[in-house]
Amino acid sequence: MTATRIQVRGDSPYDVVVGTGVLAELATLLKPGVRTVAVIHPASLPEISRPVGAALTEAGYEVVELPVPDGEQAKSVEVAAQLWSALGRYGVTRSDAVVGVGGGATTDLAGFVAATWLRGVQVVLVPTTLLAMVDAAVGGKNGIDTPEGKNLVGTFLPPAGVLCELDTLASMPRADYVAGLAEIIKGGFIADPTILTLIESDPEAATRPDGPHTRELIERKIQVKADVVGADLREAGLREILNYGHTLAHAIERDEHYAIRHGEAVAIGMVYAAELSRLAGRADLVERTRTILTSVGLPTAYRADAWPRLRDHMRLDKKNRGAKQRFVVLDDLARPGRLEGPAEELLEAAYKEISA
Numbered sequence: 001m002t003a004t005r006i007q008v009r010g011d012s013p014y015d016v017v018v019g020t021g022v023l024a025e026l027a028t029l030l031k032p033g034v035r036t037v038a039v040i041h042p043a044s045l046p047e048i049s050r051p052v053g054a055a056l057t058e059a060g061y062e063v064v065e066l067p068v069p070d071g072e073q074a075k076s077v078e079v080a081a082q083l084w085s086a087l088g089r090y091g092v093t094r095s096d097a098v099v100g101v102g103g104g105a106t107t108d109l110a111g112f113v114a115a116t117w118l119r120g121v122q123v124v125l126v127p128t129t130l131l132a133m134v135d136a137a138v139g140g141k142n143g144i145d146t147p148e149g150k151n152l153v154g155t156f157l158p159p160a161g162v163l164c165e166l167d168t169l170a171s172m173p174r175a176d177y178v179a180g181l182a183e184i185i186k187g188g189f190i191a192d193p194t195i196l197t198l199i200e201s202d203p204e205a206a207t208r209p210d211g212p213h214t215r216e217l218i219e220r221k222i223q224v225k226a227d228v229v230g231a232d233l234r235e236a237g238l239r240e241i242l243n244y245g246h247t248l249a250h251a252i253e254r255d256e257h258y259a260i261r262h263g264e265a266v267a268i269g270m271v272y273a274a275e276l277s278r279l280a281g282r283a284d285l286v287e288r289t290r291t292i293l294t295s296v297g298l299p300t301a302y303r304a305d306a307w308p309r310l311r312d313h314m315r316l317d318k319k320n321r322g323a324k325q326r327f328v329v330l331d332d333l334a335r336p337g338r339l340e341g342p343a344e345e346l347l348e349a350a351y352k353e354i355s356a
């Protein structure tokens with residue numbers, strides 16, 4: 001099947017290439033003048049990273065393999081520091097490149113290390129999970145976690161390109177694949193309701209990489225993200241809509257010490273945001289939200305006793321301004337709004353609705 005190229009606009013435009021058998025396109029995404037390419041990938045995924053290194057070697061680059069811990073464990077300052085040391089040892093210069101291969105945790109880390117090494121070298125991302133293809137690798141947001149919370153340190157660096165090799169999805173554990181659907185469903189609620197109708201038409205099929213609508217769902221969600229980040233890279237306003245459901249989601253991830261999948265936390269966070277919207281007199285999309293998430297096997301509730309801790313964690317959300325807590329809510333389907341400084345009673349009442 002032919003590759004689709006989705007362009008992300010902005011001051012540094014780039015392409016997101018989507019298709020099967022597209023690895024040979026990787027070298028076309030690197031800007032000219034590169035000698036050494038540092039390939040950052042989870043040590044646990046050699047069968048996925050090896051072909052990437054081989055494609056780069058074949059294209060004439062000197063390849064340096066930099067394995068990192070699996071998943072969220074890699075998003076730490078300690079791992080970033082080890083990578084900075086390695087880049088120094090291998091003599092990676094400003095005309096060289098970083099390639100990040102893996103799920104969203106790895107692409108977030110690779111983007112951050114590329115953005116900070118020598119104050120910025122180019123990065124090409126090769127997302128290998130559904131979530132990373134439709135969300136994490138697109139848009140130039142990168143970051144690591146700190147003991148105080150999720151993604152608290154990071155930068156905005158648009159990648160030179162993104163390569164989504166759809167064949168890699170076949171090896172994904174089902175639960176990780178389904179977690180990626182949460183970010184696709186988010187795209188349906190905030191911008192492209194066709195995503196919702198495609199999933200609602202056959203939820204079981206949506207949970208499989210070989211489902212009839214998989215490619216369309218992926219491309220539609222990438223397009224949603226490309227449209228938003230192309231207009232507002234640095235989250236001056238519009239980009240906040242991509243954070244729908246994330247205020248509570250990040251608090252839950254921290255509460256779980258990152259043992260919960262990001263997409264699962266986002267699913268719960270979207271039900272909370274839908275409840276907030278309803279209780280604040282905005283859109284009532286609670287039932288549709290619960291139904292579609294449940295239909296693909298995503299969680300919609302969280303422990304009742306966790307509220308005081310979650311409330312505390314949410315105070316460090318990046319959308320907050322001073323003491324004012326801010327949320328993305330829905331004024332209607334595909335019409336996101338903001339809820340600024342809501343009453344504590346409203347926040348707690350919405351949580352009661354999603355408490356297990």
Ligand SMILES: NC(=O)c1ccc[n+]([C@@H]2O[C@H](COP(=O)([O-])OP(=O)(O)OC[C@H]3O[C@@H](n4cnc5c(N)ncnc54)[C@H](O)[C@@H]3O)[C@@H](O)[C@H]2O)c1
Pocket residue numbers: 042044045048070071072075102103104105106108128129130131132135136137138139140141142143151168169170171172173176179180183261262263
């Ligand atoms: N920067 C952004 O805009 C953005 C957007 C959304 C999410 N994120 C971040 O992305 C992360 C979540 O990403 P994720 O869901 O991809 O999780 P992940 O990176 O932790 O990957 C999930 C698991 O899948 C494994 N894996 C990866 N590719 C595989 C494959 N093809 N086959 C088998 N196993 C594979 C990984 O090794 C890991 O164990 C979070 O850290 C989240 O904060 C960032």
Ligand SMILES: O=C(O)C(=O)C[C@@H](O)[C@H](O)[C@H](O)COP(=O)(O)O
Pocket residue numbers: 135139141150151183235239240242243246318
């Ligand atoms: O790209 C964005 O902007 C998003 O908010 C997308 C989210 O899905 C993603 O999880 C992002 O990493 C959250 O960003 P943060 O600024 O809240 O850490």
Ligand SMILES: [Zn+2]
Pocket residue numbers: 135183246262266
């Ligand atoms: Zn997310």
